[in-house]
Amino acid sequence: xxxxxxxxxxxxxxxxxxxxxxxxxxxxxxxxxxxxxxxxxxxxxxxxxxxxxxxxxxxxxxxxxxxxxxxxxxxxxxxxxxxxxxxxxxxxxxxxxxxxxxxxxxxxxxxxxxxxxxxxxxxxxxxxxxxxxxxxxxxxxxxxxxxxxxxxxxxxxxxxxxxxxxxxxxxxxxxxxxxxxxxxxxxxxxxxxxxxxxxxxxxxxxxxxxxxxxxxxxxxxxxxxxxxxxxxxxxxxxxxxxxxxxxxxxxxxxxxxxxxxxxxxxxxxxxxxxxxxxxxxxxxxxxxxxxxxxxxxxxxxxxxxxxxxxxxxxxxxxxxxxxxxxxxxxxxxxxxxxxxxxxxxxxxxxxxxxxxxxxxxxxxxxxxxxxxxxxxxxxxxxxxxxxxxxxxxxxxxxxxxxxxxxxxxxxxxxxxxxxxxxxxxxxxxxxxxxxxxxxxxxxxxxxxxxxxxxxxxxxxxxxxxxxxxxxxxxxxxxxxxxxxxxx
Amino acid sequence: xxxxxxxxxxxxxxxxxxxxxxxxxxxxxxxxxxxxxxxxxxxxxxxxxxxxxxxxxxxxxxxxxxxxxxxxxxxxxxxxxxxxxxxxxxxxxxxxxxxxxxxxxxxxxxxxxxxxxxxxxxxxxxxxxxxxxxxxxxxxxxxxxxxxxxxxxxxxxxxxxxxxxxxxxxxxxxxxxxxxxxxxxxxxxxxxxxxxxxxxxxxxxxxxxxxxxxxxxxxxxxxxxxxxxxxxxxxxxxxxxxxxxxxxxxxxxxxxxxxxxxxxxxxxxxxxxxxxxxxxxxxxxxxxxxxxxxxxxxxxxxxxxxxxxxxxxxxxxxx
Numbered sequence: 001x002x003x004x005x006x007x008x009x010x011x012x013x014x015x016x017x018x019x020x021x022x023x024x025x026x027x028x029x030x031x032x033x034x035x036x037x038x039x040x041x042x043x044x045x046x047x048x049x050x051x052x053x054x055x056x057x058x059x060x061x062x063x064x065x066x067x068x069x070x071x072x073x074x075x076x077x078x079x080x081x082x083x084x085x086x087x088x089x090x091x092x093x094x095x096x097x098x099x100x101x102x103x104x105x106x107x108x109x110x111x112x113x114x115x116x117x118x119x120x121x122x123x124x125x126x127x128x129x130x131x132x133x134x135x136x137x138x139x140x141x142x143x144x145x146x147x148x149x150x151x152x153x154x155x156x157x158x159x160x161x162x163x164x165x166x167x168x169x170x171x172x173x174x175x176x177x178x179x180x181x182x183x184x185x186x187x188x189x190x191x192x193x194x195x196x197x198x199x200x201x202x203x204x205x206x207x208x209x210x211x212x213x214x215x216x217x218x219x220x221x222x223x224x225x226x227x228x229x230x231x232x233x234x235x236x237x238x239x240x241x242x243x244x245x246x247x248x249x250x251x252x253x254x255x256x257x258x259x260x261x262x263x264x265x266x267x268x269x270x271x272x273x274x275x276x277x278x279x280x281x282x283x284x285x286x287x288x289x290x291x292x293x294x295x296x297x298x299x300x301x302x303x304x305x306x307x308x309x310x311x312x313x314x315x316x317x318x319x320x321x322x323x324x325x326x327x328x329x330x331x332x333x334x335x336x337x338x339x340x341x342x343x344x345x346x347x348x349x350x351x352x353x354x355x356x357x358x359x360x361x362x363x364x365x366x367x368x369x370x371x372x373x374x375x376x377x378x379x380x381x382x383x384x385x386x387x388x389x390x391x392x393x394x395x396x397x398x399x400x401x402x403x404x405x406x407x408x409x410x411x412x413x414x415x416x417x418x419x420x421x422x423x424x425x426x427x428x429x430x431x432x433x434x435x436x437x438x439x440x441x442x443x444x445x446x447x448x449x450x451x452x453x454x455x456x457x458x459x460x461x462x463x464x465x466x467x468x469x470x471x472x473x474x475x476x477x478x479x480x481x482x483x484x485x486x487x
Numbered sequence: 488x489x490x491x492x493x494x495x496x497x498x499x500x501x502x503x504x505x506x507x508x509x510x511x512x513x514x515x516x517x518x519x520x521x522x523x524x525x526x527x528x529x530x531x532x533x534x535x536x537x538x539x540x541x542x543x544x545x546x547x548x549x550x551x552x553x554x555x556x557x558x559x560x561x562x563x564x565x566x567x568x569x570x571x572x573x574x575x576x577x578x579x580x581x582x583x584x585x586x587x588x589x590x591x592x593x594x595x596x597x598x599x600x601x602x603x604x605x606x607x608x609x610x611x612x613x614x615x616x617x618x619x620x621x622x623x624x625x626x627x628x629x630x631x632x633x634x635x636x637x638x639x640x641x642x643x644x645x646x647x648x649x650x651x652x653x654x655x656x657x658x659x660x661x662x663x664x665x666x667x668x669x670x671x672x673x674x675x676x677x678x679x680x681x682x683x684x685x686x687x688x689x690x691x692x693x694x695x696x697x698x699x700x701x702x703x704x705x706x707x708x709x710x711x712x713x714x715x716x717x718x719x720x721x722x723x724x725x726x727x728x729x730x731x732x733x734x735x736x737x738x739x740x741x742x743x744x745x746x747x748x749x750x751x752x753x754x755x756x757x758x759x760x761x762x763x764x765x766x767x768x769x770x771x772x773x774x775x776x777x778x779x780x781x782x783x784x785x786x787x788x789x790x791x792x793x794x795x796x797x798x799x800x801x802x803x804x805x806x
Contacts, residue, residue, distance in 0.1 A: 147516065166504060
């Protein structure tokens with residue numbers, strides 16, 4: 001049998017280069033599909049030798065989009081390294097920063113990546129299917145309003161973290177600055193904008209997607225579906241948490257199959273190395289490596305907005321809880337395996353984060369003076385937070401002066417590596433038939449990985465707003481016989 | 488369209504923070520869009536993009552913003568293509584201009600980086616000792632390729648001629664808001680120079696003794712931020728926190744010292760300085776009261792060259 005190879009190149013992800021290689025059989029149907037990644041800049045190596053207190057502002061640069069999560073995860077790890085219990089005030093400041101970050105990050109992702117497919121249309125002219133096209137579709141005033149309300153969150157990050165991107169104010173056991181009463185009031189005022197943004201976003205989702213039968217068929221159908229286990233963080237009432245909690249794992253039927261905190265991640269997660277991708281594939285250790293396959297019994301798991309909602313029993317704020325119930329009623333059960341629901345879950349979380357910003361800024365004790373804790377002798381620690389894209393794990397070992405000796409990082413996009421492979425495989429199998437590949441396929445395949453919000457993708461295409469994709473079709477002799485592109 | 492400025496943006500090995508600094512222009516962005524013709528904005532490295540760019544006439548793009556350092560073969564290629572197609576090429580942000588944080592990878596060999604990532608990390612499961620390959624045959628029939636991961640990181644100027652440099656990790660959006668209209672208006676400084684407000688972080692810092700008419704004194708101790716909070720309103724360097732604001736461009740507005748955190752030099756070197764790390768070492772050393780203090784500085788290379796190792800005379804670790 002001769003195989004034809006189609007490369008969809010590039011995809012975007014965190015730092016580097018991703019592509020999808022599709023192999024077609026003699027009949028022009030999909031034989032197999034591979035999602036390949038380059039994601040190696042060597043952080044785990046070059047952080048060694050640095051003082052642990054310098055790590056948060058450094059690891060922030062793993063990603064300029066989801067910088068605050070690396071920042072917060074690593075400072076939590078630094079607390080543990082120093083055996084320090086962060087003060088309640090410092091904890092609140094960090095949680096406030098993280099939730100403000102959720103607001104701006106989820107907004108960027110939804111409006112730049114998620115919504116254009118629906119507002120402008122999944123197979124519409126690619127030239128208009130982007131943030132700029134979206135702004136044209138909803139009107140310049142609306143575009144301005146959304147960006148203005150998102151900026152409210154960016155401003156909070158700068159106020160608390162020192163810089164809007166790559167913050168600096170984290171310290172082991174605490175925070176480098178206090179929050180003044182003026183700042184608290186300003187953040188409280190800004191939080192109103194954020195809550196409005198959350199409500200507006202859900203309304204847009206409702207108007208554009210939920211009321212459109214064709215779109216709902218995509219959202220609830222079988223093509224964009226990956227049946228796997230889920231991992232996410234919950235509080236003592238099993239409600240979604242971003243800053244701190246217990247990591248809960250449920251299986252494909254929604255049954256709890258594991259819980260861990262801190263170093264317990266090593267009992268549950270292992271990462272398999274593949275020769276054809278720079279990105280490892282994590283799987284649930286107790287279920288064993290079964291390859292890249294989904295369905296009942298799979299050891300692959302997903303993280304991120306949909307995973308968080310799937311592992312939880314609800315949200316911890318009223319407006320978001322209402323939206324949560326609405327979503328699961330629409331799907332008629334849990335867990336939801338339809339990956340386009342990631343966008344819906346993202347919109348619900350945006351509102352949840354905005355409500356939390358409001359709640360935290362309403363708490364006058366956040367201006368307390370106690371932002372530093374007693375530090376013990378440093379050795380080893382793990383910090384786990386929910387990144388916008390899912391569970392994020394930072395693990396450090398230091399010498400007794402707090403100089404980093406060993407590092408292990410598992411970032412959200414890595415957890416999703418297996419499921420993303422499944423998602424693009426399924427979409428390609430569905431849409432590429434009898435050798436027929438056309439322009440529309442580009443975006444329909446794109447739509448299979450976009451829900452996972454592959455880390456950098458969200459930010460990097462926001463301006464032209466589309467992912468430039470090209471399909472190259474080679475014959476069995478390796479001759480290029482066809483090229484299709486969306487730009 | 489003739490009156491619009493044609494802009495190309497390429498994210499190389501960076502983190503996307505530089506892109507976000509543009510998004511953070513927020514409402515201003517909506518106002519700028521009608522004046523820009525964004526012909527190219529590539530998220531990551533790939534063959535197709537340079538073919539796409541290659542299809543455009545040489546010098547047909549007014550301004551190219553290049554963010555991120557060079558670590559992969561395609562990134563190097565893209566730098567050359569961007570150079571050919573753009574009349575003006577800007578190294579935008581610390582990674583492109585100096586190598587940036589990932590440039591600290593130059594303290595380690597490629598083998599060490601791979602050994603850590605694929606063998607030694609605690610959660611890695613690699614029973615067959617697999618290492619990602621630039622070319623590999625899966626199941627005997629699927630041939631898959633990966634781009635080459637170079638042995639070290641380089642800044643943009645090592646692979647293409649750079650017209651202007653913009654510092655910052657990332658540049659602050661307020662500075663971007665000042666730079667972009669200049670770009671739109673075609674008003675640039677002398678070729679090869681940094682686009683900067685020409686002030687050091689110290690010049691903008693409320694803690695600067697000179698502003699208060701006080702003298703700089705010798706430093707008697709070296710402090711880390713874990714040694715307790717600094718005194719309000721007092722120079723961090725004077726207190727022993729190794730702040731590099733004196734040799735760093737202050738286009739950020741001296742943000743880090745405002746929240747009691749020392750500057751680490753992401754803004755790039757003040758005008759006239761070729762090697763940031765060297766100048767930073769010299770600035771700090773000249774203030775130390777005694778030589779013993781030098782031994783108390785943890786990992787000096789990863790402090791003084793944190794954002795600029797690949798662009799420095801050190802460049803990378805040889806062995």
